[in-house]
Amino acid sequence: MTDRYELTMIDAAMRSGTAFRPSVFEAFARRLPGARRYGVVAGTGRFLDRVAEFRFGDAELRFLRDHRIVSAELLDWLADYRFSGDIRGYAEGELYFPGSPILVVEGTFAEAVVLETVALSVLNYDSAVANAATRMTRAAKGRPVAEMGSRRASEESAVAAARAAYIAGFDATSNLAAGARWGIPTMGTAAHSFTLLHDSEAEAFQAQIDVLGVGTTLLVDTYDIEQGIRTAIEVAGTGLGGIRLDSGDLAEVAADARALLDSLGATGTRITVTSDLDEYAIAGLQASPVDAYGVGTSVVTGSGAPAAGMVYKLVARQGDDGAWVGVGKRSEDKASHPGEKVAVRRLEGGVAVEEAVLVTDHRATLDAAAAGGRALQVPLVAGGEIDDRWLGHGGVELARERHAASVEELPVEAHRLARGEPAIPTVFR
C-alpha cells in the first residue's frame, strides 16, 4: 500500500543525509468536495490498524530487490520498519472544513512519508462515504437508513463503506463482514431471485416467513406490486412486519402501497424503499408514507464526490541546526500553510461559528478555552504506541457519538443540500 515515490524519496534522502530529519506531515482538504457545507472525518480507526501492521515482509522486500526499486541500505531499513513517532488528529466522526488539520504525523521524514498513501487511501475513501451518509441521515429526519451498496464498491471498500456510513448516522448494513469486524448491525431478507426461484410468489413468501417469521420484510415488486402486496398479506396476515419496494416512482408507489396495506388491515406493516436513492431522493420522499430507506450506489460512491480530496503535506521539519522550519509549496493553485497547527471550533451559544487553525511552535500545547472553543485534535499514537480507544467496535461507537454531537453544534444552514459555502469559515491565526 505504498506509492513507489515514497521509497525513492527515502533512498535519495538517505544519500543526502536528510532522511531522518524530524518532520511534521499534515493531512487536510483544500476544499469540501461537491461544494458541501461540512465534511466528516472517517477512517481514523482503520488507519491506526494499518499503522500497527505496517511492515515490509519477505515477499515485499524480495519484490523491491528483484526489481531494483531501492538500494540495499533502504532494504535493510524497511525490513526493520515500525512507526515510532506521534500522531494526533481530529477524532473520528468529527466534522472538518477547508484547511482543518485533520491528521498530524510527526516522526523522521522517512518513517512519516512512507505512511502517505495508506493514510490518504483510508481517509479519502471513508470520509467520502461519511460526507454523503451524513446528508442522507439528516434528509431522512429520523427514519432509519440502511447501507446496502456493497455490490457497488470493491470488496474491501464495501466493508469500509458500511463502517463509515454507520459513523455518519446510518442504522444498519447489508454487509456481513462489516457486522463481524466492526459490530455494525446487519440486515437483509430477500432479492427478486428468491421469488423467481419459486413456482409462485406465494410459495416464496411462505418460505421466507417460515424461516424469518411474519415480522420479516417481503419484497413485493417482482411481478405486479398491487398483487404482490395482496399475496403478502394473504400469506403473512395483517401482522406482516414490512414490505420492500425497489422500482417505479417511489413516492407514488409508496402512497398506493400504504393505502392498500391499510385497506387490507395491515396498518402496522412498514414500507421500506430502496431504488437508486440519494440524499435528494430521500428528501423528496419526506412527505411520503415511507418508514425506512435502503441506500446503495450513492452512499458507497460518495454521492457525486467519490474521494474526499485530502492531501498529506510536509509542513515543518528540523534543519541541521535543530531549528524547526515551517515549509509549504508556493504555487498559486496548490499553496499550503506552512507550520505545525492546532485547531479549535469556536462556539457561540452552543453553535459553531468558526474553525480556528493556529500555527504554533513545535509541540505547543493549546488552551482551547482561552482560544474560545472546543479543541479538535486528540492523541492517536504516542511514541509508536497506538491509543486503543479508537480501535475496533468501541472506536466505531465513539466515532458515531462524536459525529452526532458535532452535527448538533452546526448552524441550521449547514443542512441545506444545495451547493454552497462551508457552514463556518476557517480562519488561520
Add this chain to the structure above:
Amino acid sequence: MTDRYELTMIDAAMRSGTAFRPSVFEAFARRLPGARRYGVVAGTGRFLDRVAEFRFGDAELRFLRDHRIVSAELLDWLADYRFSGDIRGYAEGELYFPGSPILVVEGTFAEAVVLETVALSVLNYDSAVANAATRMTRAAKGRPVAEMGSRRASEESAVAAARAAYIAGFDATSNLAAGARWGIPTMGTAAHSFTLLHDSEAEAFQAQIDVLGVGTTLLVDTYDIEQGIRTAIEVAGTGLGGIRLDSGDLAEVAADARALLDSLGATGTRITVTSDLDEYAIAGLQASPVDAYGVGTSVVTGSGAPAAGMVYKLVARQGDDGAWVGVGKRSEDKASHPGEKVAVRRLEGGVAVEEAVLVTDHRATLDAAAAGGRALQVPLVAGGEIDDRWLGHGGVELARERHAASVEELPVEAHRLARGEPAIPTVFR
C-alpha cells in the same frame, strides 16, 4: 464479502426445498454509465481468485451462529461450501454494451446466489475504472499514461484500479502492490515534500540524481517553475530525463517549460504533467508539448461514473419436473430478459456493427460464424475448476491484449468523448 440476504434466501429456500434447483445467474449492465459509447469488462481474473478462496471459516461461522443469522442446517452447508458449478463470460478486457451477458454462473441456486455480492463488487469497481481508463488512453493518442491515484481510492481498490487501468491501456502505476501482485510496471520519483525537506531545491535535485541518475524526472514546481527548470538543468545537465509539472494551467505551463528547456539545450528532456487530469483535460493537451500524463483521482473513481452499474440476476432455473424455465423481473424500469444467453459481436469489414444476444436452450452451443460474428464468451470455470489462463500476471496481459484488439474493431464514432448512444446496438434474438 456477502450481503446478509444471500444467506437468508438460502435458508428459506432450504426450507421450501428449492435451494438446490439448478439455476443460471447472469451479470449484465442495463445501460452504459455516463452515457458512454462502450464499456470494458475488468475484474474477471480477480473474481476468479475470489471464487477459488470463497469459504466460510471458523470466525465467519461463529459470527453467523452467535448472531443467529442463519439456521444450524445452513451453517453446516456453509462450512463445506465450495463452488462446484460452471462459469463462462466475456473475456477480461473485452468490451460490453447494454444487456451484454458478461458473466453466466450456473450451479444450484444456493451455490450461485452466494457469489452475488463478490461478483458485482469486483466487476462494478474494476470495470468502472477500465471504462474511464480506456477513454484516457485513447485521448492520449499514444503518449504514455500512468495511474497514480492510489491515495484517492481505498487501500485494496487502489491495487485493483492500477490493474484495471493497465488492462485498458495505461502504461504504469505508482502502486507497488500492483507491481508485486499483478506485474504492472511501476513508476515514481519524488513529491514536493522531498524538495521541502532539503535546504534548497538544488540540494534536493542533486540527491535524487545521485540515486536515480540523470535519466530521472525532477518535480520542478515547488517554488517557481522557471527557476526550478533552470536549477534542474544546472544540476543535471542537458541530459536530464524529464521534468514533472503538477500545478497551474498545464497547456501554458508546458509550452513555457518546453521553450525554456529547448533554450537551455535540454531538447531531449521530457515533460510529464499530473494535475487533476481526466480524459477531457488530456484531449485538451493534445496540441501541447507534453510527453506523458499521470492520472490520479479521475481514473480510480471512474471519472464521474464510480460504479459500472452491473447487476446479477437469476435468468433461468429448473422446476421440479426438470424442465428449464426462463425467469425475470417484470417491473417496467428494471425488467430483464429471461433465459440463458450467448453473445456474438457482429462485424462488417472488420468493424463492429452489432452486439447480438441470443436466448438459447440450456447449454446450447453457439456457431459464431453462422451467427455472423465473433463469439464473446469464454469458459472460466468448469465443474468448480478454474481455468488458470485468466489468473495472475498472465491473465492481466491477455486482458490487455484482448482490450486493445476489441477497441480496434470499434467504429470511429465510439471514441467521441461526449455523452451519447452506445457505439453499436444490442439486439436480442
